[in-house]
Amino acid sequence: MHRGCLAGAALIIVLGTAPVARSAEGLSVQFNPDVLKSRGLDPRLAEYFSQAPRFRExxxxxxxxxxGVPKGRVQVTFNAEGELCFTPSLPERGGFRAADHVESTGDSGCELFARYFPGAVVQADxxxxxxxxxxxxxxLVPDRPVRRSFLNGGTAGLFNYDxxxxxxxxAGQSSQFxxxxxxxxxxxxxxxxxxxxVYSEFAGxxxxxxxxxxASHTSxxxxxNLQLGQLNMVSPLFSGEAFNGFQVQPELALMALDDDSSGARVEGIAYSAARIEVTQSGALIYTTVVPSGxxxxxxxxxxxQSVDLEVTVHEEDxxxxxxxxPATQLRGGMTGRAAGYGLAVGQVRRYAGDERDAPSFAAASKDWRLGSRGQVTAGAMFGTGYQSLGWAMQGGIGDRLILGGRQVISRAQDQAVSGTQLQWTASGRLSERLSTSVALTQQTQGFRTLSDTTWDSRNDRPFQRVRNQLTxxxxxxxxVYGGFxxxxxxxxxxxxxxxxxxxLAWSQSIRxxxxTLTVERDVAGASDDARGTAAYLSVSLPLGxxxxxxxxxxxxxxxxTxxxxxxxxxxxDTLAYSxxxxxxxxxxxxxxxxxNLLPRYSQLDMxxxxxxxxxxxxxxxxxxxxxVxxxxxxxxxxxxxxxxxxxxAGDSAGVRLNTPRGPVWTDHSGHAVAASLPAYSKGRVELDTASLGRNVDVHNAFQEVEAGRGAFAHLAFDMVTARRVLLQARTADNVLLRKGGAVFDAQGQYITNVLEAGTIFLPDVRPDTSLHVVLPDGIRCxxxxxxxxxxxxxxxxETAQATCHAV
Structure with missing residues (x-):
């Protein structure tokens, strides 16, 4: 298909100023056969190149x-001339009415789309x-709004490991973690x-x-989005709890919003090569090893996103x-967030070793937009012996500043206490190069979250209660001065x-x-527990x-020091070291x-x-x-x-594909996995043609897909194994074939032309291929x-010698 386009362009260049007539639709080109013959070209070439590029059958x-409205990817059918066939799924996916009645042509293979819609224009690329x-x-169907179609469905299992x-x-002691x-x-x-x-083992x-x-499903x-089972409560107002039950939340991706947890970052300095542990709600959620610095x-x-993270740095000594x-650094901003609602109902779930009571609760919240840059949220939470109400407001002032406030009041019946928690946030750009953010959280002595109500103050010693937080x-x-x-x-x-x-951190490129200079100071509550100051200065120089x-x-x-x-x-791409x-x-x-190894099907660090x-x-x-x-x-x-x-991508191993998550390689069956696709937006997968064998052609080296949340997509790259051959052809009298002869297959389809010194380039030779040449003087061989x-x-x-026998 593409080969024909290029060859057609080359033919027009060869013709120079030859008279050419175009149809009004621009779908065909007519060449002057006398000019073709005078240039040493077979006039039958005009028939082949008179047609525009078209889909294969x-x-x-x-x-x-x-x-002009995108409808997503659909399965369609084309006939031998590359014309679009009508299928019953087309009107449904395209959002238009099918013709009431069209007489069948009797051709069971393809009913042309143009017969069903005579006034339609089909533009194929x-x-x-x-x-x-x-x-x-x-x-067009007017009684329903135009909605984009997403790829949905599919069944597959998975297993992730870390x-x-x-x-x-x-000092003579050894240990393993x-x-x-x-x-x-x-x-x-x-x-x-x-x-x-999560399984962990240390010191026996x-x-x-x-x-x-x-289980999760998006409507x-x-x-x-609906979730059922053992969940972690998501709420813009109330502290998150692990619980058994169900919750309903807005589908943020459908509303063109960022994931609230995307801003979660943990930054610090390791005094040596250290193991980092991150816990939340008493559970270990992440561990890794970092070098010093x-x-x-x-x-x-x-x-x-509503519970603080506790980070532990285990030094090598x-x-x-x-x-x-603080949780305030984990949550994304609310500005621009589409108004929605949230509901969570269930019973608090305890992790292993936690024998506290597990109260039941129900929590609900609702968002309302205030103009184009403001939003108000209100909600309530009722549990066993516990009630809480809350509200939040956030909005933009001008184009640079975002202010927010939140208040939650609580009442714990068993402890006979009540209190309130206030939070104020401000963030924005003070100038083109200066940005800042501030968050202050305060709570009274009697404020309780649902989790706080289950502590027995006489027998248990929970974490120290925070009075206020400032970040x-x-x-x-x-x-000139770099970044600070x-x-x-x-x-x-x-x-x-x-x-x-x-x-404090400063970085600058000097030639x-x-x-980079980083300074960190930790000050604990007691003087003998103060961690002091750590400073780190580094200079990096690329050597290549x-x-x-x-x-x-x-x-x-x-x-x-x-x-x-x-x-x-x-x-x-698969090996790095330091x-x-x-x-x-x-x-x-x-x-x-x-x-650091990426041995195609796993990641290994040592x-x-x-x-x-x-x-x-x-x-x-x-x-x-x-x-699976x-x-x-x-x-x-x-x-x-x-x-x-x-x-x-084919049936062999080692073909590289670039996915939104990173590069992957096919296994022995030609399969690979795009581990993560963006939900309700375009995800692009590209095939790296440099990883293909020299005898492999691919029709399209990239694909885009818009998948719904929870979908399992199948993306196949059409690949053909081609055997390219460069022949040097002679007649039976050992005379090189003249330049300009046309090469055809057994069905009369044009393949290529004879070039200088009798050379013929065949893009794909099959075992049963039968070829003949029509020389400029009309002789066939x-x-x-x-x-x-x-x-x-x-x-x-490959190269080979050929003999052209007269027929």
């Missing part, structure tokens, strides 16, 4: 639009796999079923924790540091103690080098496109190394460090997913999310040639 998936229909307005093993030896985070799931009929468990103690198991009609964690699997990330962030950038950011957080308790944390050399100096009150050098290299050395104040240098003869550490991490479908099991280097796709077996798949084309 059969059923194909195309992007459909009707009168084979290169983009797109069909555009222009129909009379009276053919395993971590850490070993250490210090093991952690496995596993998730089981099933997608069926746009329902998503998920179950997540092991812990298995079941985090949740739920596109009502733009709402500043670290940032993103994409955390939060249980709730056994020391531990803890800090809190502030400031960031600016300048092409500052953050401050303070927690005050009702017992009079307080903790605060300050972090080819990048300089894939190599970087970084030198650094760090200082903290615990470990003193250390300096180091690290070399990083990205050898390929090696480094570090020297402390006492002069005993240590070294460390890390290897690290080792040694600071002296008595201090050694190593870690091994393995993560990925597996998709009708064709078997396909592995993925990334965990599978709610919406995903099974990819098919049959090509006879012999090819080696098996085909050469490493060469772009």
């Amino acid at each position: 059969g059923v194909q998936a195309v992007a459909l639009s009707v009168n 084979p290169s983009q796999e797109h069909i555009s229909l222009l129909l009379p307005t009276d053919a 395993a971590l093993l850490l070993g250490s030896r210090f 093991r952690n496995l985070n596993a998730e089981l799931g099933l997608n069926a009929a746009d329902w998503s079923f998920r179950s997540r468990q 103690e092991n812990r298995l924790e079941h985090l949740y198991a739920y 596109e009609r009502y733009q709402a 500043p670290f940032t964690l993103v994409g955390l699997p939060l249980l709730s 056994g020391q531990q540091r803890r800090f809190i990330v 502030a962030n400031l960031s600016t950038s300048s092409p 950011s500052a953050s401050y957080s303070r927690f005050s308790m009702f017992d009079g103690t307080a903790t605060s944390r300050v972090a 080819r080098a990048n300089v 496109a894939r190599q970087t050399l970084r030198g650094y100096v760090r200082n903290d009150d615990v470990s003193g 250390r300096s180091g050098l690290r070399f990083n290299e990205q050898l390929s 090696i480094g050395a570090e020297r402390p104040d006492d002069g005993s240098a240590g070294f460390n190394g890390r290897v 690290g080792y460090s040694r600071s002296d003869a008595d201090s050694q550490n190593y870690d091994i991490g393995l993560r990925g997913g597996a998709l 479908h009708g064709g078997g099991v396909t592995l993925s280097p990334y965990p599978l999310r709610e919406t995903f796709a099974l990819l098919k 049959r090509l006879v040639y012999s090819l080696g077996e098996p085909p050469d798949t490493q060469s772009l084309y």
Whole structure:
């Protein structure tokens, strides 16, 4: 198809100023046969190139639009001339009425679409796999709003895993830490079923924790998401609880909103190669290993956006540091959020080892828009011996500033106390290069969340109650002075103690080098527990496109001053490594190394460090997913999310495809997994043609899909194995064929032309291919040639000698 377009363009160039007549519709071109003959070309070529590009015969998936409105991808049928056939699904998917009655032509293969809609215009673009229909307005269905069509359905199971093993030896003592985070799931009929468990083992103690198991379904009609099972409450007002029951929330993706948890970030400094643990509501939700220096964690699997995170840093010498990330830093802004409603009903669920009472509750909230930039939310929560009311307001002032306020009042009957919690937030851009945000939360002594009411003050000692929280962030950038950011957080308790944390960061590019300075100070409630100040200065210098050399100096009150050098290299898409050395104040240098592997179907990280003869550490991490479908099991280097796709590209392993999550490779059956597709928006998958064999052609190297939440899509790339051959053809008298002869197959279809010195390039040769040549003087001859077996798949084309026998 594309070959014909290019050859046609070349033919027009050859013709120069030859007389050409075009039809009014621009669908055909007529060439002057006398001019063709005078240029040494077979006049029969004019018939082939007179037709416009067209779809190949059969059923194909195309992007459909009707009168300019996208309708999504549909299955349509084309006849041998590339004309669109009518199928009953077309009017339904396109949103127009079918003709009342059309006499059948008796052809069981294809009824032309044009016979059903004589006044319609069909615009076909084979290169983009797109069909555009222009129909009379009276053919459109007027009694329903035009809605976009999304890909829905599909059934598949999944398994996600994230395993971590850490070993250490210090002062003659050795220890190991093991952690496995596993998730089981099933997608069926746009329902998503998920179950997540965490297993950890350390110092002879092991812990298995079941985090949740739920079913989820999105109603596109009502733009709402329903969840059933073991859930974590999502509420814009009330503190999230793990519970058994159901909840209904607005489908944020359908409303063109960002995910509230997308802004969740944990930033800090590790004094050494350290293990980071993140817990929420007493449950371990994430653990990883970071090198010494500043670290940032993103994409955390939060249980709730309304509960603080507790971060524990385990240093390699056994020391531990803890800090809190307030819930106000986990939640996205409400400005621009479409008005919706929320409902949650159930019974509080306790994790393993928590024997407290589990009260029942019901919570509801509703949003109302105030103009184009404001919103008000109100709600109520009623539980066993507990009542709470709340409201929130947020809006924009001008184009730069966003202000918000929230108040929740509570009454705990069993404890005979009542109180209130207030929260104020402000964020915005003070100038083109300066932005800031501030959040203040205060609560009275008698305020209680539903979880607080189950603590027995006489027998239990829960976490210290926070009186107020203050967080502030400031960031600016300048092409001269670089980028600067500052953050401050303070927690005050009702017992009079307080903790605060300050972090400053500056970075600047100086010629080819990048300089970064980070300073962090943690202050605890008691003077003997103060963590002091940590500073980290690094200079990175790129040595090439894939190599970087970084030198650094760090200082903290615990470990003193250390300096180091690290070399990083990205050898390929699947292999990277780094090696480094570090020297402390006492002069005993240590070294460390890390290897990051992406062995196509999983992710593997390995690290080792040694600071002296008595201090050694190593870690091994393995993560990925597996998709269980009708064709078997396909592995993925990334965990599978709610919406995903099974990819098919030929029947061989090693074909690379670029997905929204990252690159993947096909397995031995030609399958791969797009582990995450954006719900209700376009997801693009591209085939890397450089990973194909030289004898493989692909009709379209990219596909786009708009999938509904919970859908399991199938995307297949049409690939053909071609055997390209360059012949040097001679007559039976050993004379090279003259340039300009036309080559045809047994059915009379034009293939190519004879070029200089009797060369003929055949784009695809089949075992039963029979070819003949029509020379410029009208003589016909049959090509006879012999090819080696098996085909050469490493060469772009094969070469062979041919003899053309007169017929």
